[in-house]
Amino acid sequence: MASLTIRKLDDAIKSHLRLRSASNGRSVEEEVRVILRDYCEGRPATAAPAPTAAPAQSERPTAPQAVHGEARVTLIIGGGIAAYKALDLIRRLKERHIDVRCVLTRAAQQFVTPLAASALSHQRVHTDLFDAGSEFDAGHIRLARECDLIVVAPATADLMAKMAQGHADDLASAILLATNRPILLAPAMNPLMWNNAATRRNVLQLRRDGVAMTGPNAGEMAEAGEAGVGRMSEPTEIAAAAIDMLRPPKPRPLAGKHVLITAGPTHEPIDPVRYIANRSSGKQGFAIAAAAQAAGADVTLVSGPVGLRDPAGVTVIRVESARDMLDQVEAALPADIAIFAAAVADWRVASEGAQKLKKTTAGMPQLALVENPDILATISRLKDERPPLVIGFAAETEHLIDNAKAKIARKGCDWILANDVSPATGVMGGDRNTVHLLTRKGKDIDVDSWPVMTKEQVADKLVAAIAKALEESS
Numbered sequence: 001m002a003s004l005t006i007r008k009l010d011d012a013i014k015s016h017l018r019l020r021s022a023s024n025g026r027s028v029e030e031e032v033r034v035i036l037r038d039y040c041e042g043r044p045a046t047a048a049p050a051p052t053a054a055p056a057q058s059e060r061p062t063a064p065q066a067v068h069g070e071a072r073v074t075l076i077i078g079g080g081i082a083a084y085k086a087l088d089l090i091r092r093l094k095e096r097h098i099d100v101r102c103v104l105t106r107a108a109q110q111f112v113t114p115l116a117a118s119a120l121s122h123q124r125v126h127t128d129l130f131d132a133g134s135e136f137d138a139g140h141i142r143l144a145r146e147c148d149l150i151v152v153a154p155a156t157a158d159l160m161a162k163m164a165q166g167h168a169d170d171l172a173s174a175i176l177l178a179t180n181r182p183i184l185l186a187p188a189m190n191p192l193m194w195n196n197a198a199t200r201r202n203v204l205q206l207r208r209d210g211v212a213m214t215g216p217n218a219g220e221m222a223e224a225g226e227a228g229v230g231r232m233s234e235p236t237e238i239a240a241a242a243i244d245m246l247r248p249p250k251p252r253p254l255a256g257k258h259v260l261i262t263a264g265p266t267h268e269p270i271d272p273v274r275y276i277a278n279r280s281s282g283k284q285g286f287a288i289a290a291a292a293q294a295a296g297a298d299v300t301l302v303s304g305p306v307g308l309r310d311p312a313g314v315t316v317i318r319v320e321s322a323r324d325m326l327d328q329v330e331a332a333l334p335a336d337i338a339i340f341a342a343a344v345a346d347w348r349v350a351s352e353g354a355q356k357l358k359k360t361t362a363g364m365p366q367l368a369l370v371e372n373p374d375i376l377a378t379i380s381r382l383k384d385e386r387p388p389l390v391i392g393f394a395a396e397t398e399h400l401i402d403n404a405k406a407k408i409a410r411k412g413c414d415w416i417l418a419n420d421v422s423p424a425t426g427v428m429g430g431d432r433n434t435v436h437l438l439t440r441k442g443k444d445i446d447v448d449s450w451p452v453m454t455k456e457q458v459a460d461k462l463v464a465a466i467a468k469a470l471e472e473s474s
């Protein structure tokens with residue numbers, strides 16, 4: 001059977017195919033397959049969607065996040081196979097109301113045409129450093145500075161090497177060297193290129209220079225039979241990363257504060273294979289750690305055994321038992337704020353079996369229990385290193401507020417978050433929580449009852465309350 005080489009088609013047909021495939025978010029090859037299938041199945045040929053057409057509702061992101069004001073991106077398209085996806089990226093950025101100006105490297109023009117980029121961006125496309133038409137007023141400097149963000153997609157191994165070395169011998173590298181704007185790279189290359197020692201050095205250097213990156217992802221390569229890390233992030237992922245960088249920086253009310261948090265259950269060993277535990281999932285404590293980190297705090301999270309991923313930017317210390325947890329909490333002091341969200345086991349087995357307990361004819365083993373250290377009370381009563389704000393949790397199944405008020409007094413902490421953990425509430429292990437914030441005000445205790453929320457919302461509200469208290473006390 002004859003094979004079709006797209007490269008050998010007429011330029012006009014190639015250009016049409018590229019535009020059409022980019023508009024439909026497919027590769028050129030996939031687009032040709034769709035056209036042929038439609039033809040064979042007798043479906044009427046559909047015209048290439050106009051580059052300016054709004055995307056069909058079904059292919060729009062559910063909630064395109066627009067940046068406020070007129071954000072402007074200079075998009076540098078490098079010479080890699082993934083360049084065709086950069087055309088889709090232009091659409092994704094534009095549907096988020098971002099103005100896009102494209103620069104194509106010489107190599108990029110082997111993969112996509114300036115015409116396609118220009119039609120999709122509705123702007124003139126720039127390709128040459130020595131372009132009399134735009135360099136009469138140093139156009140490369142304008143492209144470098146008259147934008148809010150520079151995105152390089154695909155960022156080739158070659159472009160990254162040039163950036164890391166500070167080269168400026170073509171328009172793309174000159175813009176990247178002359179800019180004072182943030183830069184987001186979407187690397188794309190063969191896995192061997194990505195893993196090459198030279199590329200590793202360049203990536204490290206660029207990260208040190210403050211350049212942001214999205215991807216590359218793992219997956220199949222364009223080269224037949226090859227797979228690994230090197231695929232460019234999808235256009236929607238790159239657009240989301242760009243939006244994040246374009247947003248005004250979030251307020252960081254806990255900047256400079258060390259927040260110490262405990263989370264999860266503890267496991268109290270009975271013997272080498274058995275333990276006493278509870279149903280805590282750790283989700284609430286992990287959500288608080290992520291919220292405090294997002295608010296600028298330096299966060300240490302001491303967690304019992306849970307199946308949750310470490311929140312980004314948080315120092316996570318994994319422990320098993322209540323005694324390990326107390327040791328690690330004490331080692332992490334001093335802290336400005338301590339939040340004890342862990343469901344620490346009250347008791348442990350008095351003498352842990354050195355070997356697995358066996359069934360014997362002598363009857364059931366008798367497990368004598370002893371009390372575990374009380375972490376909240378221990379830290380609340382410290383003389384020298386007591387954190388200025390100590391917050392406990394009261395997980396109760398009855399008389400919630402009364403028990404929580406008694407707990408504040410008994411433990412000597414400043415605030416308590418009380419929640420009903422009766423099985424019917426689904427709080428233990430679930431994603432939602434209904435809490436009451438009890439705060440000590442002199443001799444009185446204020447109770448603020450929050451509506452049912454996700455654990456992330458509870459975390460955000462708690463962090464906001466902490467930030468407000470810090471502001472009021474300063």
Ligand SMILES: Cc1cc2nc3c(=O)[nH]c(=O)nc-3n(C[C@H](O)[C@H](O)[C@H](O)COP(=O)(O)O)c2cc1C
Nearest residue numbers: 078079080081105107108156157158159188189190
């Ligand atoms: C078919 C083909 C595909 C290529 N794909 C990539 C790629 O995905 N990533 C990459 O870093 N280089 C790739 N290259 C090599 C670059 O095109 C080459 O390094 C070029 O100099 C990059 O120029 P630029 O960085 O100025 O765009 C490819 C080359 C060819 C011929």
